[in-house]
Amino acid sequence: MNASTDRVDPALVAGNRRQLAGYRAEHFLWEVKEGVGTITLNRPDRKNPLTFDSYAELRDLFGQLKYATDVHAVVVTGAGGNFCSGGDVHEIIGPLVKLQAPELLMFTRMTGDLVKTMRACPQPIISAIDGVCAGAGAIVAMASDLRLGTARSKTAFLFNRVGLAGCDMGACAMLPRIIGQGRASELLYTGRSLGGEEGERWGFFNRLCTPEALLEEAQKLASQLCEGPTFANGITKTMLHQEWAMTLEQAIESEAQAQALCMLTQDFTRAYEAFVAKQKPKFEGN
Template sequence: MDQHLVAGNTVDLSSYVPQHFGWEQRGAVGVITLNRPERKNPLTFDSYAELRDLFRKLCYVPDVKAIVVQGAGGNFCSGGDVHEIIGPLTKMTMPDLLAFTRMTGDLVKAMRACPQPVIAAIDGVCAGAGAIIAMASDLRVGTARSKTAFLFTRVGLAGCDMGACAILPRIVGQGRASDLLYTGRSLGGEEAYSWGFLNRLVEPEQVLDTGVALATDLANGPSFGHAMTKKMLHQEWAMGVDEAIESEAQAQAICMMTQDFHRAYHAFVAKQKPVFEGD
């Protein structure tokens, strides 16, 4: 980034220590670990907000080029903590309830808005808001023993939580999304892979390494191009085909101005593998 733009437009996470989950930077890959394994890594009011704020910051962290989200102890995330979230929600006023549901939705908005590809490394329980975090990720690596469940109707709520009715049908199709959102049933790993919810199916001991390897491969690629791909995948949901084609023409022309595009051409001519730098 040009030195004139650094101030106010970059955030340094080298000393970042979150209070409610783990964070580790492996080169250009950031690894988020939901780390309450004794309760299958549930979310709290505080962890929702801190995750939202981190994903917002990632828009300004150019040295982190891909993200992996995992859970500790053989499970991904069991959703909102029954005692720390569900109980208090039953006593809140409507304005406070709306503030909460908007905050949880803002986490998904932040995940979709950050330029880095987000990879969920899913093992074991992946339920409720945990299933939403997996859904909101760009790619998902899972295991045969993973169980993904959108549990909202099981607790008397609607299946339309945190963007589920908009995003999930685009991943697995309207009929399959309806099945999951109406029934709240668990989607096993092999079925999730056959449906296209999981992009990779691996052994439990390989799930994090596979997620990090995939993230590293993306981080070593044209990160500006990946950010543009993510933006267009999200933006074109509300477009007609003609609008989408025009938007992609503009996006691709912008990418053709990058140095990575020129590096790729010169590497091809020299019969070498391009080394991308993200500019």
């Protein structure tokens, strides 16, 4: 334990800090290496669709990440040259048409909770998107902090194509903030695919990579984030999310409080001392 942990009551630590490198995922692949957690949706024969089980497990894992001490950035990718084809037609869509309102609301709240936990966990999330990225897969990409794509990626918010509204899992709130109101409206009304190069121009993708280098580039970016002041990165993510609903005056005051808190960290002192010594700071996340 480090010095800051030694000062904390063990019962508080036990309830609020945990290691997730040893977590055994049941419905996707999970690996932690040098602070980077990688989620691989692993049903390549069906282009990696989500099921009731994988929705719930993803929701729960992102919820646990709030307390993880050994994961400082997360990469989400798909196996077999595709990201995610959305909800499984046979395992989700078929059963949904037989349910009544209370159970349908249970499902839609569960899917929304996945987005909530993705936004609430302090770790930056990077989606590495190749091939098909549709429906709920497009939502997972949208809910990530950063998106790397390929020229052959095809992102589609397909909800209206199956008789549903485009207001799914926060799409009407988040997508316009990423690509603009008009462009988001086009995608949500038509359900058409957004190609990789167009997605980069629109700002949906931070950059494009070759398919062969995509995962490596995403994990490299995640590693760079892990080398930074991870506590401060978590504050940045929190403020980027919370300030959507604030006035400018509220945002400035909230940032003043958040930045003052970061100034109390040892990482802030380390950065100053490294600058004085003309060295690169070695951040430890405290």
